[in-house]
Amino acid sequence: MSTVTVLTSPERRRRWSMAEKSRIVEESLQPGAMVTAVAQRHDVHPNLLHHWRRQVRQAASRRVNFLPVAVAAEKKSSPAIMGSIEIELGDAVRVRVDAAVDEAALCRVLRALG
Incomplete structure (x- = not known):
């Protein structure tokens, strides 16, 4: 029924x-x-x-997954890499970009690595 x-x-x-x-x-x-x-x-x-x-x-x-962030002490760098950001995802992965990076491309790379 x-x-x-x-x-x-x-x-x-x-x-x-x-x-x-x-x-x-x-x-x-x-x-x-x-x-x-x-x-x-x-x-x-x-x-x-x-x-x-x-x-x-x-x-x-x-959905966006946030990762813990640690701010390291400023290193003396050459003018060629001024304005760069270095992102470490664990021990094996390091992404370094400068101010001219395409934001959409960086998001795709980080999403693929995360």
């Missing part, structure tokens, strides 16, 4: 809180979970659940 939800108010759409959406999306991302089964269990159309999952993926791709 199936359950039918009757909406009697003029509002025909249900509202899902962010907590409810997150919980349902999280459940759908578990190993072995099927989107259709999770959607049916929560009385959500599978297309809507796919939309929520896509939103989560897009938000994750835009």
